[in-house]
Every structure is written in structure tokens, then in C-alpha cells.
Amino acid sequence: MQALLWMRARWIAATLTTVLLLSGCSAGSTATVGGEDALAVGFTAEPQNFDFTSTDGAAIPQALLYNVYEGLVKLDANGEIAPLLAESWTLSDDRTVYDFRLRTGVRFSNGAPFTAEDVKFSIERVQTDWTISLKSTMDVVDRVDVVSPSHARVVLREPSNSWLFAMTTRLGAMFDPSGVDDLANRPIGTGPYQVSDRRRGDSIVLSANSRYWGARPAYPTVVLKYYRDATALNNALLSNGIDVISGVTAPDSVPQFEADTRFDVLQGTTNGEVVLAFNGNRAPLDDVRVRRALTYAVDREALLAAAWGGRGNLIGSMVPPTDPWFEDHSGAYPHDPERAKQLLSEAGQQNLNLRLRVANLPYAISAAQVVASDLDRVGVNVTIEPLDFPAVWLQQVFTDHDYDLSIVQHVEPRDITTFGDPEYYWGYDSPRVRELLDRADTGTPEQQLADMREVAKTLSDDAAADWLFLFPNIIVAKKEVTGLVRNQVSESFDLTGLGRR
Amino acid sequence: MRRNVSLWAGIVLVGLVVGVALVSFAWTPHDPLLVDASVRLLGPGGEYVFGTDKLGRDLASQLMVGARTTLYVGVVAVGIAALIGTPLGVLAGMGANWLGELIMRTSDLVLAFPALLLAIMLGAVYGASTLTAMIAIGIATVPSFARIARAGTLQVVSTEYVLAARAGGRSRWWIAVRHVLPNISGIVVVQSSVSFAIAVLAEAALSFLGFGTAPPTPSWGRMLQESQELLAVEPRLALIPGAAIAIAVLGFNLLGDGLRDRFDPRLEVRR
Numbered sequence: 216m217q218a219l220l221w222m223r224a225r226w227i228a229a230t231l232t233t234v235l236l237l238s239g240c241s242a243g244s245t246a247t248v249g250g251e252d253a254l255a256v257g258f259t260a261e262p263q264n265f266d267f268t269s270t271d272g273a274a275i276p277q278a279l280l281y282n283v284y285e286g287l288v289k290l291d292a293n294g295e296i297a298p299l300l301a302e303s304w305t306l307s308d309d310r311t312v313y314d315f316r317l318r319t320g321v322r323f324s325n326g327a328p329f330t331a332e333d334v335k336f337s338i339e340r341v342q343t344d345w346t347i348s349l350k351s352t353m354d355v356v357d358r359v360d361v362v363s364p365s366h367a368r369v370v371l372r373e374p375s376n377s378w379l380f381a382m383t384t385r386l387g388a389m390f391d392p393s394g395v396d397d398l399a400n401r402p403i404g405t406g407p408y409q410v411s412d413r414r415r416g417d418s419i420v421l422s423a424n425s426r427y428w429g430a431r432p433a434y435p436t437v438v439l440k441y442y443r444d445a446t447a448l449n450n451a452l453l454s455n456g457i458d459v460i461s462g463v464t465a466p467d468s469v470p471q472f473e474a475d476t477r478f479d480v481l482q483g484t485t486n487g488e489v490v491l492a493f494n495g496n497r498a499p500l501d502d503v504r505v506r507r508a509l510t511y512a513v514d515r516e517a518l519l520a521a522a523w524g525g526r527g528n529l530i531g532s533m534v535p536p537t538d539p540w541f542e543d544h545s546g547a548y549p550h551d552p553e554r555a556k557q558l559l560s561e562a563g564q565q566n567l568n569l570r571l572r573v574a575n576l577p578y579a580i581s582a583a584q585v586v587a588s589d590l591d592r593v594g595v596n597v598t599i600e601p602l603d604f605p606a607v608w609l610q611q612v613f614t615d616h617d618y619d620l621s622i623v624q625h626v627e628p629r630d631i632t633t634f635g636d637p638e639y640y641w642g643y644d645s646p647r648v649r650e651l652l653d654r655a656d657t658g659t660p661e662q663q664l665a666d667m668r669e670v671a672k673t674l675s676d677d678a679a680a681d682w683l684f685l686f687p688n689i690i691v692a693k694k695e696v697t698g699l700v701r702n703q704v705s706e707s708f709d710l711t712g713l714g715r716r
Numbered sequence: 717m718r719r720n721v722s723l724w725a726g727i728v729l730v731g732l733v734v735g736v737a738l739v740s741f742a743w744t745p746h747d748p749l750l751v752d753a754s755v756r757l758l759g760p761g762g763e764y765v766f767g768t769d770k771l772g773r774d775l776a777s778q779l780m781v782g783a784r785t786t787l788y789v790g791v792v793a794v795g796i797a798a799l800i801g802t803p804l805g806v807l808a809g810m811g812a813n814w815l816g817e818l819i820m821r822t823s824d825l826v827l828a829f830p831a832l833l834l835a836i837m838l839g840a841v842y843g844a845s846t847l848t849a850m851i852a853i854g855i856a857t858v859p860s861f862a863r864i865a866r867a868g869t870l871q872v873v874s875t876e877y878v879l880a881a882r883a884g885g886r887s888r889w890w891i892a893v894r895h896v897l898p899n900i901s902g903i904v905v906v907q908s909s910v911s912f913a914i915a916v917l918a919e920a921a922l923s924f925l926g927f928g929t930a931p932p933t934p935s936w937g938r939m940l941q942e943s944q945e946l947l948a949v950e951p952r953l954a955l956i957p958g959a960a961i962a963i964a965v966l967g968f969n970l971l972g973d974g975l976r977d978r979f980d981p982r983l984e985v986r987r
Binding site: 444465468470517520521522575580583585588589591 | 750751752753754770772844926931942944945946947948949
């Protein structure tokens with residue numbers, strides 16, 4: 216009897232503890248930051264390993280690109296292609312031959328010199344050894360010639376504007392032939408930092424590369440700290456465990472940092488379009504009137520305010536403001552429920568039932584509930600089905616195209632080209648858009664600019680999708696840290712420009 | 717005296733949850749699903765008793781409708797467990813030796829498998845929903861009913877009136893229905909109340925993890941989850957559903973405790 220009573224009491228205690236844990240499961244970090252000269256930066260997505268040639272995902276290039284690995288060119292803070300390991304380059308009149316003049320005196324962190332041989336090796340290795348899906352961008356390269364140790368010539372099969380842009384991403388990273396044996400654990404590049412320590416599930420320590428060709432970085436040691444959730448990351452900065460939050464993913468927590476005089480908050484843009492996808496292969500969403508109706512029905516300004524604290528941009532098409540061909544299409548479909556109802560009745564779709572199958576992620580779940588509430592007001596009944604992300608969502612929505620509506624963030628740079636692929640999960644097929652995208656890639660930069668603008672406009676006119684908002688890039692840093700990049704335009708969390716007050 | 721206190725405290729707390737759920741069918745202060753960015757994150761008081769959440773929905777209305785979800789899950793999960801577990805336990809207690817062993821060892825196997833893991837597996841395969849959560853919680857709770865029913869059955873079948881009935885040529889079926897089930901019904905009711913509390917907690921945990929009730933249907937567990945990132949800014953959003961879960965779980969535990977004291981045959985003798 217006593218035992219039973221005691222067990223019951225223990226049960227109640229356990230219950231209460233669990234509830235308390237559920238309501239507040241996050242602990243502050245008590246990590247010690249590595250010394251006076253060290254800088255600690257907090258992230259939420261940890262790299263599985265260091266090999267971005269065979270492992271997909273944004274976490275590895277975020278940590279290593281421009282910091283450990285360098286390419287011939289880089290994307291600067293304004294989104295422009297700038298020289299890095301190439302001092303300059305020229306393009307032939309037929310736009311297929313690039314001649315790169317290489318920087319001299321550059322060495323890899325293992326001591327090997329960087330020459331045109333390494334350029335040939337690295338580019339050819341993408342074609343032969345890489346396994347990630349992005350590698351196909353390198354297919355356009357016909358051959359790489361070593362003209363002299365400081366002169367590499369890249370010959371393309373056909374003109375391609377996107378190729379040089381791709382060289383600013385992880386695809387353009389330069390490797391040393393003797394340094395690729397253990398890419399997953401020992402990355403060797405020419406950048407200002409090298410990886411000196413890694414604690415799985417906790418941190419990566421970058422220390423200054425003594426053989427670096429450029430100026431010594433302001434912080435000889437940078438610790439990249441990884442946290443499982445947004446709250447833990449915020450607490451780490453508040454409790455002095457880190458110096459910088461690389462990206463705040465809980466927008467409603469930003470005001471507490473803005474109110475604190477110890478911190479600077481930088482808010483910029485990303486390449487991450489949060490898209491309400493319409494399955495264009497399925498009735499009734501193959502009808503442009505229905506897609507337009509749904510676009511009119513959603514109040515994106517209110518959605519951004521509700522789902523993401525009003526932080527982010529309305530874009531109205533698949534182009535972030537940092538791309539050269541950005542034009543603001545956010546006014547194309549002002550919130551107009553009456554217009555939506557009228558279009559729906561024109562299309563003969565009064566009692567519409569749609570499945571909104573979303574990634575099981577905070578922004579998508581929040582946005583989905585706003586979309587469902589808005590569409591309900593114009594008589595469209597929406598059932599929300601959260602799918603485990605990435606595995607289940609990728610299989611069922613992305614691969615099998617089993618959905619009516621979906622919400623996910625598209626983070627790849629310049630991913631407007633996905634609308635040129637009729638097999639992509641949008642189910643969008645426009646011969647005009649395909650033609651424009653092809654011409655934009657092979658034409659002159661002026662032609663590219665004009666064509667890409669027209670693609671963006673066409674997508675907006677066709678209501679090919681509803682671009683809900685552009686994800687903000689919110690960096691919070693201690694006041695003494697300078698040189699952080701406001702807009703996230705490249706794949707890298709670029710440490711090279713950092714300084715201190 | 718003590719037994720009365722826990723029984724009545726249990727009845728009051730459970731009654732509160734049931735009452736709120738019933739009222740929500742007829743009336744809620746606001747539409748719990750209506751998103752309105754202009755009133756997001758309002759504090760308690762005024763038009764919104766408990767304030768609004770980050771999408772501008774009324775917290776009190778969500779809490780009321782969430783009580784429905786909670787009870788619904790509890791009733792179905794415990795129903796599944798009791799309807800399958802009790803007959804299995806009686807069968808194990810009255811049937812052939814090998815059959816009893818088979819049932820009890822199988823239920824040991826199920827018991828060894830974590831309920832949450834089962835629910836997450838079902839959710840991954842069949843999609844996260846209230847139904848998959850209820851089925852998973854129900855299946856995981858079957859063994860505890862089987863065990864308790866078997867123990868009760870073994871006690872009953874060794875009594876003299878059952879021996880007399882058997883000597884009188886009554887079939888096993890007749891004995892099971894006439895003598896065993898009525899005699900173990902008390903402990904099954906007690907077990908139901910306790911399992912109900914576990915089911916409420918499990919549903920909250922599953923919804924918190926994103927494997928339970930799908931949005932926008934209000935659920936206390938998901939309300940907790942959605943408040944997680946706002947913990948430092950608006951702790952109210954976590955504390956209020958947290959308190960609701962605590963009240964429901966405490967209520968069903970106390971109710972089970974009180975009922976056990978009433979139904980326990982040994983206490984009956986002493987009285």
C-alpha cells in the first residue's frame with residue numbers, strides 16, 4: 216500500500232516535471248570562448264562533415280567557403296562577382312573562352328603552391344569525382360588548359376553566364392591534388408583560416424592560416440558554435456557564450472536584442488524565397504484564374520507580420536533584391552478577397568478543397584495557418600498536412616508531386632531557373648520562359664538582364680506560384696565586432712572582412 | 717478522509733476540463749482559428765482573456781477547443797487499450813497455460829517498445845495526425861490493461877463461487893461474463909483513469925514534436941511548441957497551455973487514485 220502510494224506520488228511528480236520540461240526545454244550555454252583574441256559565432260545547422268563535394272546542404276559551405284577554401288572569384292557583399300585567386304580575367308568575343316590571370320605567391324595550408332595546374336585539377340574533379348546535384352552546372356566546361364603556372368584558360372562548350380556565377384559558389388573552390396585524400400575530416404584550402412579542431416555536436420575551431428597570401432585576419436581564432444534550437448542560440452549570446460548570432464530564426468526575439476545596448480542588429484536579405492507552390496499539373500490549379508484567385512486571396516503583408524514578425528521582404532516573384540535583374544512585383548496582386556471570389560466563380564470553382572502539404576518547420580507551419588485562414592474567407596477549404604522535413608517532404612511533394620499546395624523556403628541562389636524545368640515539382644511549363652532562360656544564359660550580360668526581368672514578370676503574370684515573402688537575414692553581434700555582411704548573398708558566412716572596434 | 721479529498725479533487729479538475737470542452741462546442745469567445753496580424757501578441761485582459769498568440773489568435777478560445785482534442789485523444793486511446801487489453805488479460809488468466817504465456821510475453825514485448833517511438837513511426841508512415849497519435853498511444857497502453865485484467869482474473873477464478881460454478885458445469889464463457897468481468901471492472905476503471913492521464917501527456921508530447929494533431933486544429937501540445945521560440949518574450953504563451961496540461965493530468969491521476977481507494981476489494985473488507 217505504501218509502495219503504491221509512493222508510486223502514485225512519483226507519477227504525479229514525473230508528470231509535472233515533464234510538463235515543465237515541455238514548456239521550457241532549452242538551456243543556456245556556458246561554453247567558454249577560446250581566449251582574448253577569439254571570436255565565437257553561433258549557428259543552428261551543423262555540418263555533417265567537411266566534404267561539400269559529396270554532401271549536400273548549406274552548412275558546410277557556410278563554414279568553409281571563402282574562409283578555408285577560396286575560388287578564382289567570389290561574390291562580394293553587394294552580390295557582384297569580384298576577383299579572389301584570379302587577379303583578373305578576360306572573355307573571348309564568342310563568350311566561350313575565359314582566361315584567368317592567377318594571383319602569385321598563393322599557398323595551400325599544407326604548403327603546396329597554388330598554380331594553374333590546381334585550377335585544371337579542381338574544375339575537372341567536379342566533373343569526375345563530385346556527387347552532389349549542383350555539379351551538373353560544371354558540365355558546360357569543355358576543357359581547362361594550363362597556359363602557364365599563372366594563367367589558366369577555361370573553354371566552355373557554349374556561352375554561359377551562370378557558369379562564372381557558379382564559380383563563386385562551392386563549385387569553384389580550389390583544391391590541392393595532394394590535399395583531397397580525407398576531405399570529410401581534413402579540408403585544405405588557400406583561405407585565411409584552417410580547421411584546427413572539431414567537436415561533433417558542439418563546435419568547429421578555425422585558426423589563422425600562417426601561409427595565407429592576404430592580410431592576417433583580425434581574429435586569429437574563430438569558434439563556430441552549433442546550437443540545436445533558436446532559443447538556445449539566443450540565450451548563448453545573452454549569456455556571453457558567443458559574440459555573434461549568424462542568423463536569428465525566431466524573429467519575435469529580435470526586439471530584446473535591439474533594446475540591449477551591448478548588441479548591434481543587422482537585418483538584410485537572403486536568397487530564401489518562402490514559396491506557396493501551386494501544383495500546376497493538377498486541376499484546378501492548372502487554371503491560371505484559380506492561381507490568380509488564390510494569390511489575390513492571401514494577404515501577404517499580414518502574413519509576413521503574423522508569421523515572421525514583419526521581418527522580411529515582399530518580392531512577388533522568384534528574384535531577391537540582391538540579384539541584378541530584381542524588379543519589385545509585390546504589388547501585382549493586392550489583397551482583394553472579392554476579386555478572388557469573382558475569379559473562382561469565373562473558373563467554376565466554388566467549393567474548392569485543397570491539401571496544403573508543408574514542411575514541418577516553424578516558418579512553414581505559421582505561414583500555412585495564415586494561408587488556410589485567408590483562403591477560408593474566399594470559400595476555399597484548406598487541409599494542412601505537415602510533413603517531416605526533409606525526408607518525407609522531399610519524397611512525397613518534391614519527388615512524387617503528390618500535393619495541391621505546399622510551402623517551403625527555396626534557398627539556392629538564382630533558383631528562378633527551376634521554372635524552366637517542366638519536371639520540377641512546380642508543374643509549370645511555359646515554352647516562353649524556357650526560351651528566355653536559355654537565351655539569358657548564353658547571351659550578353661545586357662541580354663541576360665532584359666531576359667531575366669521578363670522571366671520574373673511572366674512568372675508573376677502567370678501566378679506560377681505565390682511568393683509569400685523573402686526570408687530576412689538577421690545577424691546580432693556584440694558592438695565591438697565589425698565587418699559583418701548584412702545581406703546573405705553567397706553560400707559563405709564570410710569571416711574575411713571582420714574587424715573590431 | 718484522504719481518499720475523499722483526492723477523489724473529489726480529481727472530479728473537480730476533470731470536470732473543469734470536460735466542462736470547458738463541452739462549452740467550446742456551443743461557444744468560444746472568438747474564432748480560435750481566425751488569424752489577425754493586427755492583434756498579435758496582445759497581453760491578457762480586455763477583449764482577450766489570456767491574450768493572443770503570434771498569429772493573432774485568441775488563446776482562451778484555442779485552449780477551450782484544445783480541451784476537446786485532449787479528451788478525444790484520451791477517450792479513443794484508452795478505449796482502444798481497454799477494449800483490447802481487458803479481454804486479452806481475461807483470456808490469459810482463464811485460457812490454456814500456453815495461451816496465457818503467449819499473451820503475456822507478447823505484451824511484455826509491446827511494453828518494451830517506447831510509446832513515443834511507436835507514434836513517431838506511425839506518424840512518419842501514415843502522416844502525422846490526431847488519429848495516428850491515438851492509435852499509437854492506444855496500442856502502447858494495451859499491455860498494462862492486459863496485465864491488470866489477468867491479475868484480477870487469476871484472483872477471481874480461484875474463489876469458491878467460481879469453483880462452484882465450474883463444478884455446476886457452467887462454461888468458461890459464462891463464468892467470464894458473469895463473474896470475472898464484473899469483479900475486475902473496478903480495477904479496469906481505475907487503470908483507465910490513470911492511462912487517460914498518460915494519454916493526455918503523450919498527445920501533448922507528440923504534438924509538441926510535430927507528430928500529433930495537425931495544425932490548425934488547436935492542441936495544447938502544439939500551443940506549447942509554437943510558444944517555444946517566444947519563451948523569453950512571451951512566457952505566458954507557454955505557461956497557460958502548460959498549466960492546462962498539468963491540470964488535466966493531475967485531475968485524471970487524482971481521480972484514478974480516488975477511484976482505486978473506492979474499488980480496491982482489500983480496502984472494502986477493512987471498511
